[in-house]
Amino acid sequence: MERAAVERERLAAQLAPWRARLGLIDRSATAARSVLAHPEWLAAAAVLILILRPRRALAWARRGLLLWRAWRWTRQAAREILARKPA
Numbered sequence: 001m002e003r004a005a006v007e008r009e010r011l012a013a014q015l016a017p018w019r020a021r022l023g024l025i026d027r028s029a030t031a032a033r034s035v036l037a038h039p040e041w042l043a044a045a046a047v048l049i050l051i052l053r054p055r056r057a058l059a060w061a062r063r064g065l066l067l068w069r070a071w072r073w074t075r076q077a078a079r080e081i082l083a084r085k086p087a
Contacts, residue, residue, distance in 0.1 A: 018081075022078070025074060025075070025078050028071065028074070029075075032071065
């Protein structure tokens with residue numbers, strides 16, 4: 001039991017520098033789940049953008065694509081980091 005407690009403390013100390021980054025990833029995942037749970041809000045925002053600023057809709061779509069790609073890259077990187085076994 002004591003060995004397990006020591007290992008938990010050691011692991012917590014090793015992961016401390018990653019706490020803020022992992023928290024950001026966690027909040028981002030929560031936001032993504034919220035958007036996916038309510039796609040009507042996303043569609044309404046898209047329609048509003050098209051109505052108000054048709055010329056800028058393409059620029060916003062490009063930004064959205066870049067954010068989506070960044071999210072996918074970040075999620076994959078986080079999975080790889082968390083999957084690593086301690087040396």
